[in-house]
Amino acid sequence: MTVTKSYIAKSVENMRPSGIRKFFDLAATMEGVVSLGVGEPDFVTTWSVREAAISSLERGFTSYTANAGLIELRREIAHYMESRFRVRYSPQNEIIVTVGASQAIDIAMRAITDPGDEIIVVEPCFVSYAPLVELAGGKAVTIGTTGETGFKLQPEQFEAAITSKTKALLLCYPNNPTGTQLNKEDLQLIADIVKKHDLLVIADEIYAELAYDQDHTSIASLEGMRERTILINGFSKGFAMTGWRLGFTCAPVKISSAMLKIHQYAMMCASTPAQYGAIEALQNGMTDVESMKKDYRRRRNYIVQSFNELGLDCHLPGGAFYVFPSIQSTGLTSEQFAEQLLLEEKVAVVPGSVFGKGGEGYIRCSYASSMAQLQEAIKRIGQFIDKRQMN
Amino acid sequence: MKLNEKEVEILEILQKDARFEAADIAKMTGLAVTEVADTIRRLEEEKVIVHYATLVDWAKMDNFTGVTAMIDVKVTPKRGVGFDEVAERIYRFKEVSSVYLMSGVYDLSVTVEGKSMNEIARFVSEKLSTLDSVVSTTTHFQLKKYKHDGMIYTSKQQDNRIVVSP
Numbered sequence: 001m002t003v004t005k006s007y008i009a010k011s012v013e014n015m016r017p018s019g020i021r022k023f024f025d026l027a028a029t030m031e032g033v034v035s036l037g038v039g040e041p042d043f044v045t046t047w048s049v050r051e052a053a054i055s056s057l058e059r060g061f062t063s064y065t066a067n068a069g070l071i072e073l074r075r076e077i078a079h080y081m082e083s084r085f086r087v088r089y090s091p092q093n094e095i096i097v098t099v100g101a102s103q104a105i106d107i108a109m110r111a112i113t114d115p116g117d118e119i120i121v122v123e124p125c126f127v128s129y130a131p132l133v134e135l136a137g138g139k140a141v142t143i144g145t146t147g148e149t150g151f152k153l154q155p156e157q158f159e160a161a162i163t164s165k166t167k168a169l170l171l172c173y174p175n176n177p178t179g180t181q182l183n184k185e186d187l188q189l190i191a192d193i194v195k196k197h198d199l200l201v202i203a204d205e206i207y208a209e210l211a212y213d214q215d216h217t218s219i220a221s222l223e224g225m226r227e228r229t230i231l232i233n234g235f236s237k238g239f240a241m242t243g244w245r246l247g248f249t250c251a252p253v254k255i256s257s258a259m260l261k262i263h264q265y266a267m268m269c270a271s272t273p274a275q276y277g278a279i280e281a282l283q284n285g286m287t288d289v290e291s292m293k294k295d296y297r298r299r300r301n302y303i304v305q306s307f308n309e310l311g312l313d314c315h316l317p318g319g320a321f322y323v324f325p326s327i328q329s330t331g332l333t334s335e336q337f338a339e340q341l342l343l344e345e346k347v348a349v350v351p352g353s354v355f356g357k358g359g360e361g362y363i364r365c366s367y368a369s370s371m372a373q374l375q376e377a378i379k380r381i382g383q384f385i386d387k388r389q390m391n
Numbered sequence: 392m393k394l395n396e397k398e399v400e401i402l403e404i405l406q407k408d409a410r411f412e413a414a415d416i417a418k419m420t421g422l423a424v425t426e427v428a429d430t431i432r433r434l435e436e437e438k439v440i441v442h443y444a445t446l447v448d449w450a451k452m453d454n455f456t457g458v459t460a461m462i463d464v465k466v467t468p469k470r471g472v473g474f475d476e477v478a479e480r481i482y483r484f485k486e487v488s489s490v491y492l493m494s495g496v497y498d499l500s501v502t503v504e505g506k507s508m509n510e511i512a513r514f515v516s517e518k519l520s521t522l523d524s525v526v527s528t529t530t531h532f533q534l535k536k537y538k539h540d541g542m543i544y545t546s547k548q549q550d551n552r553i554v555v556s557p
Binding site: 020040297350 | 411
């Protein structure tokens with residue numbers, strides 16, 4: 001009998017594909033592309049971390065770990081989170097090691113979402129938030145931040161989006177794609193509203209380690225917020241370990257147990273060699289993190305000033321490894337700009353529009369590339385803009 | 392000499408790549424171009440910046456026969472001048488590319504570069520071991536250079552990242 005129907009779930013069929021995909025497909029076919037489109041560090045994981053993972057394999061540590069992850073790793077995470085961000089979580093029952101921060105977001109969403117629950121998603125943001133909310137059966141209510149406020153979530157707009165169905169606020173600072181950081185005062189205003197309306201916060205702090213001018217403040221460290229926050233962090237960005245797929249959640253016992261239920265059925269546990277590598281990263285890897293941060297900071301300063309000199313307005317972001325310059329002066333949409341730039345000058349950037357509301361008129365440029373690459377990219381973007389000004 | 396944060400920052404950048412121009416360093420540090428240029432000039436004058444050079448992998452050149460030897464030298468220090476006098480007598484030879492005073496079983500670590508093993512052998516037997524203060528020498532020839540001054544010579548590292556990712 002022939003297949004007469006689609007077996008694909010409606011929710012998946014209706015899901016729009018990531019806008020980044022299109023640029024990947026186009027750029028992947030071209031030679032000599034200088035890419036500012038990469039959302040991961042250009043550093044290779046520190047050798048001592050790689051060596052620790054290799055050694056764990058040599059010693060035969062190839063079995064499952066506890067669902068929540070190796071207890072030694074969870075202890076290191078607890079210590080790290082307390083010393084770096086002044087938040088205390090019990091390694092026994094409040095920390096779960098996940099397959100990247102992405103899986104952490106997934107279990108967080110699924111653990112808290114009943115059908116019809118609204119989750120407020122602040123855009124522009126990482127492309128997977130809204131789809132993950134929807135896969136969990138919730139409704140993503142998106143609000144867009146703007147360049148005028150440096151892409152900081154404004155308390156009024158947040159409060160205006162709250163309805164009787166709102167369950168949680170999903171935050172990501174330092175932010176992908178804008179690099180924007182919220183300081184303690186900004187976060188306090190948000191936290192007050194969260195408490196007033198008895199909401200939960202899912203704080204994706206994967207870029208917390210990469211804050212350049214002032215240290216990252218975790219929203220969970222604010223008074224009364226620990227019990228209503230799911231913290232998400234991981235090793236990908238700060239420790240240059242993207243391919244290892246290792247993240248973690250920190251949350252109060254009740255929420256952690258709920259997430260662990262999903263994690264144990266859907267994932268069992270994170271990769272064992274990766275967990276051994278991560279222990280080494282936390283025990284001995286901080287000097288390397290500091291040295292990478294120094295490089296990122298220099299590149300950030302370089303690229304921000306260069307964009308401003310080219311006439312593309314660019315605010316100085318406090319963290320992550322992205323800048324988000326405005327391309328409105330060119331009269332192009334962000335997608336046109338990115339596409340023409342790729343075809344004419346072979347520089348890959350990501351149009352801001354793929355990151356949701358507030359992203360149109362901007363492009364995301366990653367400075368996780370060598371200075372030589374950044375200099376070349378700036379030169380080519382300069383040519384691209386010059387050509388347009390002459391016409 | 393007390394160096395301030397800006398000076399250290401500039402030195403760190405130049406130590407990684409001496410070819411950065413003042414204009415680029417200015418952008419990287421948020422300083423004015425003139426300030427960067429002035430700082431570099433001052434650091435050069437004060438010999439904090441000693442020299443700019445290029446790391447060359449001569450092994451890439453066909454028929455390259457040059458050799459490098461690291462020589463452990465035991466010496467008798469002299470009253471009043473310690474090891475400095477003999478170190479100076481050694482580092483003045485143009486064949487000598489580095490001299491360090493070491494802790495441990497020998498005193499000076501001397502790197503010598505020559506066109507051939509013979510040339511180095513001659514240097515050691517005629518020039519180095521005949522110095523009054525030199526008690527003994529042990530010569531080690533380098534067979535292959537893997538990493539030098541923080542740079543991996545045999546690196547096959549390339550950017551394996553996908554071109555565009557979220």
